[in-house]
Amino acid sequence: MSVVHPHRGRTRRQRQEMRTAYLFLLPALLVYLVFVFWPVVQSIYYGFFEWSGLGKEMTFVGLRNYVEMFTTDAVFLQSLGNSLISTLVLAVVPTALGLGFAALFSSLRGGGVYRSVIFLPYLVAMVAVGTIWSWIYNPRIDAPGILLQAVGLQGWMHDWLGDKATALAAALVPGVWRFTGFAIVIFYAAIQSIPVDLFEAARVDGASGWQSFWKITLPLVRQAMIIVVVWMTMDALKLFDLIFTLTRGNPNHATEMIATWMFANTFRHYKMGYGAAMSVVLFLIILGFSIIYIRWATRGEEEA
Amino acid sequence: MSASADKRPRIRWGRVRAGRLVLELLVVLLCLAWLSPFYLLLVNTFKTMPEISASPVALPQSLRLDAYAKAWKEAHLGDYYKNSLAIASVSVVLSVGVSSLAAYAFSRMRFLGKQALFFFLLAGVMLPLQVVLVPLYRLMSGLDLLSSYRGMIALYVAFTIPFGVFILTGFFKTVPVEIEEAALIDGCSRFQAYWKVALPLAAPGLVTMTILEFVWFWNEYLVALTFIQEEAMRTVMLGVMVMANTFQLDFSKLTAGIVISVVPPIIVYIFFQKYLIRGLTAGALK
Secondary structure, X not given: OOOOOHHHHHHHHHHHHHHHHHHHHHHHHHXXXXXXXXXXXXXXXXXXXXXXXXXXXXXXXXOHHHHHHXXXXXXXXXHHHHHHHHHHHHHHHHHHHHHHHHHHHOOOOOHHHHHHHHHHHHHOOXXXXXXXXXXXXXXXXXXXXXXXXXXXXXXXXXXXXXXXXOHHHHXXXXXXXXXXXXXXXHHHXXXXXXXXXXXXXXXXXXXXXXXXXXXXXXHHOHHHHHHHHXXXXXXHHOOOHHHHHHOXXXXXXXXXXXXXXXXXXXXHOOOHHHHHHHHHHHHHHHHHHHHHHHHHHHHHHHHO | OOXXXXXXXXXXXXXXXXXXXXXXXXXXXXXXXXXXXXXXXXXXXXXXXXXXXXXXXXXXXXXXXXXXXXXXXXXXXXXXHHHHHHHHHHHHHXXXXXXXXXXXHHHHOOOOOHHHHHHHHHHHHHOOOHHHHHHHHHHHXXXXXXXXXXXXXXXXXXXXXXXXXXXXXXXXXXXXOHHHHHHHHOXXXXXXXXXXXXXXXXXXXXXXXHHHHHHHHHHOOHHHHHHOOOHHHOOHHHHHHHHHHHOOOOHHHHHHHHHHHHHHHHHHHHHXXXXXXXXXXXXXXX
């Protein structure tokens, strides 16, 4: 490429590069606009309508869907509470277990094998996890009961999923089992990337295992912890597959989540406008959590 | 973080050798407990219903495999396998292709609105699928794409573009640009530089995305549930849901069916462990 007029040639090349760049971006942007961005806009719009989804008839109702959700729809309020409790549990417990296991395993020979064992459930689809556990809890199998009997605690045997008081906790156990698999992979890799010398120097200086964990491991896996908590939070807020296969929100909505109640309203009760409004609320909740997390992640960087 | 990270033990818990042995024993017990649901799942595929009723935890009397054959046939898992494989593999190729094109532009070229466009795409990572279900259901039925490979593939590609572009842009940035620049000076077009130089150099990143997305698509449920209504078009995960109902009185068939459904991700993990782990950790390293 000969450049006769340096200045003009350069701008032309820049313009050409821009054109090429947009061509490279075109397929991704096109698909994203049609199947992601535009539907989001439409959902926000539908949220202001009463619409069965079957016909063309849509009635503008303003904010009524949102008002109804937070005032008269007791199931929605319950599902909101359940979703928030589940998010708290599924963001905290797998993170703590994953970090603890990773710190433990990375000190053992063959730690990678143990990590793979804990990781295994994460490979299994949530639908399959839900189906496996619904079968484990099935009163005709009742694996927890067999375990309790074996240790002499027959008195504790219980229909964990069938009882309103215990259903949510019981439904979250498989979630913890699966999510911990994700957490341990991230933490194990993060700990492996910490130079061994740091730990050895601490040991020479007489630091105990606990001290090394609190003073070296924990501060240096902070980045990984943010990622794990963010992912777990997002997945937990959207929790659908597990509940849909395990309890369908039963008994009496004790395990109902925003995502399952939204799905039921949209595709079972044919309240598409209402379902769309509910999905917008779910999106706003996720957005809220995202903002909190971004602040958490960036505040630490300023301090450091 | 390199894959060849130093594998020497980190914290040494306890100073006494015996104490460490006890610790190791406890870890083995923990792992066995963690695997116990898989034990229950596997062991009951070989049993008859009376055997299961007698004891779900006991070992089977014989290694009978007919539950697998029955589940495969009666739940039409063969057809569903074909559907899942077709949808997942085409989606992966298109998604990685389209994402890598965009990622190449973001990592190599200068253009107006680059940052804004990047964040616009990235915002999709946190978007819950639920938000787009209702409008997409309308769109897909309007385009007659319900219960079709094309419809499912289009949706899967669209939903993975944000994550794919984000991760692949990171990968391209780690590939040195000098060879490409040389190729461009030698008269290669941008597309040739991307296709013949950048893509092969970013191959580990592409394999990572391929593996990760394949497992996602294989395990995906909500989109399949919403947009596939014809029985013949069901994916394996929808099949699992169906089996949970039709086989609820025959536990050996149900468990065998579940085992069959989780085989592909396990195989992928066995053969591509390094890539899968790298893909999952890719976000955490940035």
